[in-house]
Amino acid sequence: MNEERELNWDDTIEKESDFLIVPEGDYSFTVESFERARHTPKDGGKLPACNKAVLSIRIDTPEGAAYITHSLFLHSRMEGRLSEFFTCIGQKKKGEPLRMNWNAVPGSTGRAHVTLDTDKNDPSKKFNHIGKFYPMEGKSFTKGQF
Numbered sequence: 001m002n003e004e005r006e007l008n009w010d011d012t013i014e015k016e017s018d019f020l021i022v023p024e025g026d027y028s029f030t031v032e033s034f035e036r037a038r039h040t041p042k043d044g045g046k047l048p049a050c051n052k053a054v055l056s057i058r059i060d061t062p063e064g065a066a067y068i069t070h071s072l073f074l075h076s077r078m079e080g081r082l083s084e085f086f087t088c089i090g091q092k093k094k095g096e097p098l099r100m101n102w103n104a105v106p107g108s109t110g111r112a113h114v115t116l117d118t119d120k121n122d123p124s125k126k127f128n129h130i131g132k133f134y135p136m137e138g139k140s141f142t143k144g145q146f
Contacts, residue, residue, distance in 0.1 A: 006139040020066040021126055022059060025115045026134070031108045033091070039073055053102065057130070059114070068114070068128045068131040088112065088133035091095070110136060 007013070027135040039052045059066045084098065086092035088110035091101060092139055113132040119125035 020061070020064050021116065022061055022066045022128055023089060023115060024114060026111060026113050027059045027061075029057045029059050031105050031110075032058050033106050034102065036102075037071075039071070039075075047073055047075050047077060053105075055105070057112075066128060068130060070130050084133045084135075085110075086124075087135045090136045094135065099140050110134070 001110060007117050008097070033056045035054045039050050039139050040048060041047060041048060053072045053074070055070045055072065057068045057070055059068065072078070072085055076111070083092055083098070086098055086108040087094060089108035091104065091108075092098040092109070111134045112130045113134070115129050116126050117129045119127060
């Protein structure tokens with residue numbers, strides 16, 4: 001049994017990366033967790049400093065689990081995107097206001113369109129990105145359904 005441990009500078013390593021990229025498409029997901037963080041704009045970015053939620057999203061596939069880190073910015077310019085997410089996980093109903101319940105986010109499920117984007121600094125590297133959250137519309141999605 002391999003126990004987790006700190007590695008020494010001269011240790012031998014052999015395990016390969018288990019980072020999984022999924023093809024662009026629509027997938028069911030589970031929110032594994034989220035962290036409260038702070039957005040600090042770089043070089044006069046599009047949004048001013050504001051709170052943000054950093055979501056860890058899991059997509060189960062036949063090849064294994066793929067993980068996507070997705071940020072939701074708590075700023076009035078992004079209110080539509082926040083509504084899209086909370087409608088997707090079933091907390092918000094279309095046309096009705098919602099007080100965001102972040103404690104109920106971990107474990108939530110939904111469906112989203114995942115794109116395959118290119119790393120700006122290294123065009124040979126690709127990563128998954130959530131392009132759109134779909135409204136739940138009274139349906140409940142189960143873990144692993146896609």
